[in-house]
Amino acid sequence: CVPTQVHINDGFCGMDVNTPLGGSIPIDASPVLTFDNLLLTSVAATSIHDSTVAFLGTSNGHLRKGVIDTRSTSFVYNDIIIDRGKSVNSDMHFDPNNKNYLYVMTERRITKVKDQECQDYQTCTECLGAKDPYCGWCILENKCSLRSDCAEAVHDPHYWLSFKRAQCTRITHVHPPQIQRTTVRTLNLIIDNLPVVDGQLFCLFTAGSITTTTNTSHSAYGINCPTPPTNLLSPIPANLHHFTAKLSVRTKFGPDLVATNFTFYDCSSYKSCIQCVSSPFPCDWCVGGHRCTHDTGENCRNDILVTGVSSVGPSIRSGPGFCPRINSTSETMTELLVPSGSLQPVQVKIDNLPQFIISKGFMCQFNIEGRVTTINATLFGEIIYCYPVRFEYNSDAPNITATFDVIWDSSKTLDNPDNIRVIIYRCERMAQNCGYCLQLPDKYRCGWCHDHCAVRDECHNLNPNISWLNDHDICPDPKIIDFSPKSGPWEGGTNITIEGINLGRNFEDIASGVHVVHEQNGINCIPFRELYEKSSKITCQVLNPNITSAHKAISGPVSATVTVKVANLYTAKSKQEYKFVNPHITSITPGKGPTSGGTRLTIWGLFMDAGSKVEAHLGNLKCDVVFRDANRVECLTSSRHMPGGERVTVRFDFGLRLYEHYEFIYAVDPRITVVESRSRHPRGVAKGIPSGGISLTVKGYYLNSVQAPLIYVEVDGVKYNNTCVIESAVEMKCKSPRVPLDKLNFSKSEKEEAYLELHFGFIMDNVKSVLDLSKRTHNPFPKFLMFKNPEFYKFSEPEHIKYYKSDYLTIDGANLDHALQKEDVIVSIGNDFCNVTSLSRSQLTCRPPATQPYAVLSDGSVDHNKIPDVVVFIGDALNFTIGSLSYDLPLHSNPLSKPVVILVVVGSCLLIVVTTIIFIGYCKMSRESNRVMKIMQQQKYEFEMRVLASDTLRTSNIYDDVALNSESKTYSNQHEYETIS
Known part of the structure; x- marks a missing residue:
């Protein structure tokens, strides 16, 4: 098409200009990329190296990056979320000033997207595995980058590996894969795709902060390099048997070309045969030498050898099964139980003992609370008998564990793979009453000895006449320590849980012996077998007490005692009384709630904590009980299909109570139409700050059907809420929620007006x-x-003290009016307030009180002598101390020193005195001058009068002469005369 002045619309013919081109045969093509259940809304394409890259915007707000190599070879290699759920606009464009960026637009967002993020890939495998056509692995710089950012790729393209035609340089094998730390070996590294580089290559061994370098030589498939000298290697950490070093290959000044892990181990760190031969390293055990070694030829000459499972080569004794060891005489007994204070022998079985060990002699060694006791032992067949030793300990623990070893040849320990150990115990510390004592496991052989738990021998040693009870006997002196609940309804049905001691060996001992006894009769309390706990707990259900009408008439509690008879031999009675009561409902709050339910309904009354089970209902609708005490029951209402009223009932076990005064009303669910802040535009938007507490106005309908509404915002799936206050059925006020700053990410934008959009x-x-x-x-x-x-910001004046000048107070700041209005800010000056009059983006203005307020101390008291602080409070949790405001003049405004001030004051006084003297002298001189002037003026006046009289006479004579002698005098002469006279 060409530009034209003709208006082109749907009726444009195109006969003379911009003739449409078309044909009758459609063009067939196969798609190179297809997407299921996804609509593509925009496309932008470019080329890089020998690949075509397509940037594809989607209807769900994603940007997909794809490579199109041929009509049959294409793939998507990245998917970026631009604006989740929003369609990407069709007009995507590359930045005209920097083609490395693409502008992607949705309805309300413009995003500048970089065409690649090569620096995000840290390894060669990650870099090439991403299949990003922009990115490749720069070998000599050991980084993922653009080809243009790889310096050596300009000289040799092999130094930059693309995902299409290259594999990463990697060490495929190291021989040997690990060595003894005390040896030096030459390692053979087989390396795939090792680049040809100028200069020498080096091996680096790095462990912790220590790096050691060795030279290399080339081999057929890689390089060879020796391990570092042993004195330069890191030590093996305590309680470990090896350390792993990073083995890398690099040029003299470049980064690592390739790296792998290499292990240094130390066989001598293993102290037992089983540990040694079971290790992942080629370690062997010398039986006679009692040591673990990597070199049997050097360290195990003429000795019996047990080879390790990781050692190479055949062996008739390989693995831990050939190690000399001790085993328990019983297959299941690895704990040897010994009462504290007793003298006991110990015996264990031995395996795999060579004849030469038997001839060396044996000892048994016990470590009890750090005290090591060694005694002689004798071998009979396969059993070692340790001579009797007294086992006792000092701690208050019920039992302790003593380690146990069998020693041969004075210092060499037989392996103990089953961890055979001695448990020393005290019966009296494991049980404090008879019932618990007789329930101890049989293996301890404990019984009740008059007033404490003990083994039979200990009890008889104290007093042969004391009876010793075992688990077949009945404990005397049962006691009821507590029971709950303490009250139940008159109708019965309460489950009473009784806790005590010596309450029977088994359920049959108390099955028919639990009663609640009051003054009229005794009521059976039927125990539950499944809830019975031997000796300590009984749960039973009390039957209907059949209280007489006389007692019901007075509506008062009926007291009773809980009793337990054990095996018809011993009886326990409760010290506290159980009460039969008559619960009574007096009121309910609130009186209404939404039909969706969830209202926390409080049912007030008397004896509301009676019984073991309470159920509340609104008509036939359940109200889930969440709390109760003597005065109230609180429950959460269920939903109702439509608005209406329901009667409140509460069931206490077998007793049902009805609230008869009025019904609970199910009201219409609230509906919200507007949520907005009072701050500047845009309107109809809720705004807040992380510290919370900003005022929000909520409008809607039926808002007062809910008693305690909350507003929340959601951050990463977590909801943060704050309270609202109902103003009327159509309006409520809320405080914006507080969100921890570490949960919010403002770092993406450094602009003052930066904000996050949160669901709420x-x-x-x-x-x-x-x-x-x-x-x-x-x-x-x-x-x-x-x-x-x-x-x-704090006051800029020295020491942040501002001096009040009877005008408005201005406080500077930043980000002030994005979410705030002046009503959200409180400014205090000591114990009074500064009335906020205006709030802008960077300033707050307020009018301080007419007189200076008093300072407020940290404990809330008032100090009349200090300058009050100015504090700005915002919302719920944010405050700033700006400085102090003084209504007095500055005390240190004169920078002059005290002597200078004194000189200035004295000089000023002298100046005033001298000025006064001069003024007085001037006044006297002025009065004298005036007097002389008046005299002179008088004399002048008298003189002028005399002259005037004389001139008048002379003038008169002249006129007479003129009139007589000449009347022809001109006007000009006359005028001249007049002027002269």
Whole structure:
């Protein structure tokens, strides 16, 4: 098409200009990329090296990157989320000033996307595995980069590996794969795709902070290099048997070309045969030498050898099964139980003992609380008998473990693979009453000895006449320590849980012996077999007490005693009384809630904690009980299909109570139409700051059907909420939620107006329609805008003390009015407030009190002598101390020193005195001058009068002469005369 002045619309013919081109045969083509259940909305393409790269925008807000090599070879290698759920606009464009960036647009967002992120890949495998046509592995610089960023690739393209035609350089094998730390070996490294480089290659061994370098030589498939000298290697950490070093190959100045792990081990760190021969390293055990070694030829000459499972070569004794060892005399007994204070022999079985060991002699060694006891032992056949030793310990523990070893040849220990050990115990520390004592496992052989738990021998040693009870006997003196609940309804049915001691060996001992006895009769309490705990706990259900009408008439509690008879021999009675009571409902709050349910209903009354089980209902609808005490039951209402009223009932075990005064009303669910902040535009948007507490106005309908609404915002799946206050059925006020700063990421934008868009909603009992308002599909609310916290700066005056000048106070800051209005800010000056009058982006203005407030100390008390602090409070948790405000003049405004001040004051006084003297002298001189002037003026006046009289006479004579002698005098002469006279 060519530009034309003709208006082109659907009726344009195109006969003379811009004639349409077309044909009758369609063009067939096969797609190179297909996507299931996904609509592509935009495309932009470019080329890099020998690949065509397509950037594909999708209808769900993603940007997919694909490579199109041929009509049959293409793939997608990356998927970026641009604006989740929003369609990408069709007009994607590369930045005209930098083609490495692409502008991607959705309805409300423009995103600048870099064409590659090669630096994100840290290894060659990651780099080439990403299949990004822009990226390749720069061998000599050991990084993933653009080809243009790989310096050596300009000289030799083999130094930059692309994903298409290259494999990473890697060490495929190291021989040997591990060595004894105390030896030096030459390693053969087989390396795939090792580049040809100028200069020498080096092997580096790095362990911790220590790096050691060795030279290399080339081999057919890689390189050879020796391990470092042993004195330069890192030591093996305590309680370990090896350390792993990083083995890398590099040029003299370049980064690592390739690297792998290499292990240094130390066989001598193993101290037992089983550990030695079971290790993952080629270690062998010298039986006679009692040592683990890597070199049997040097260290195990003429000795019996047990070879390790990792050693190479045949052996008639290989693995831990050939190690000399001790075993338990019983297949299941690895704990040798010994009562504390007793004198006991110990015996164990031995295996795999060569004849020369038998001739060396044996000893048994016990370590009890750090005290090592060694005694002689004798071998009979396969059993070693340790002579009797007294086992006792000092701690208060019920039992302790003593380690046990069999020693041969004075210092060499036989292996103990089953961890045979001696458990020393005290019966009296394991059970404090008869019932618990007789329940101890049989292996301890404990019984009850008058007033404590002990083994039979210990008991009889104390007093042969004391009876010793075992688990077949009945414990005397049962006791009821506590029971609950302490009260139940008159109708019965309460499950009473009784806790005590010596409450029977088994259920049959107490099955018919539990009663609740009051003044009229005794009531059976039927125990539950499945809830019975031997000797210590009984749960039973009390039957209907059949209380007389006389007692019911007075409506007072009926007291009773709980009793337990054990095997019809011993009886326990409770010290506290059980009470039969008459629960009574007096009121309910609130009186209404939404039909969706979830209202926390409080049912007030008397004896509301009676019974073991309580159920509340609204008509036939269940109200789930969440709390109760003597005065109230609290429950959460169920939903109802439509608004209406329901009667409240509460069942206490077998007793049912009805609230008869009025019904609970199910009201219409609340509906929210507007949520907005009071701050500047845009309107109809909820805004807040991380510290929370910013005022929000919520409008809607039936809002007062809920008692305790909450507003929340969602961050990474976690909801953070704050409270709301109902103003009326159509309006409520909320405080924005507080969100920890570490949960919010403002780092993507350094602009002052940076904000995050968060999903939000309301928790209003169980009303689902107000949850996730910004997520709903039909008419979603705008997301909650979370702005950065505002900042207020301290006063710039020295020591941050500002002096009040009877005008407005201005406080500077940043990010002040994004989410705030002046009503959200409180400024205190000591114990009074500064009335906020205006708030802008960077300043707050307020009018301080007319008189200086008093300073407030940390404990809240008032200090009349200190300058009050100015503190700005924002929302719930944010405050700034700006400085102090003084209503007095500055005390240190004169920079002059005290002597100078004194000189200035004295000089000023002298100046005033001198000036006064001069003024007085001037006044006297002025009065004298005036007097002389008046005299002179008088004399002048008298003189002028005399002259005037004389001139008048002379003038008169002249006129007479003129009139007589000449009347022809001109006007000009006359004028001259007049002028002269």
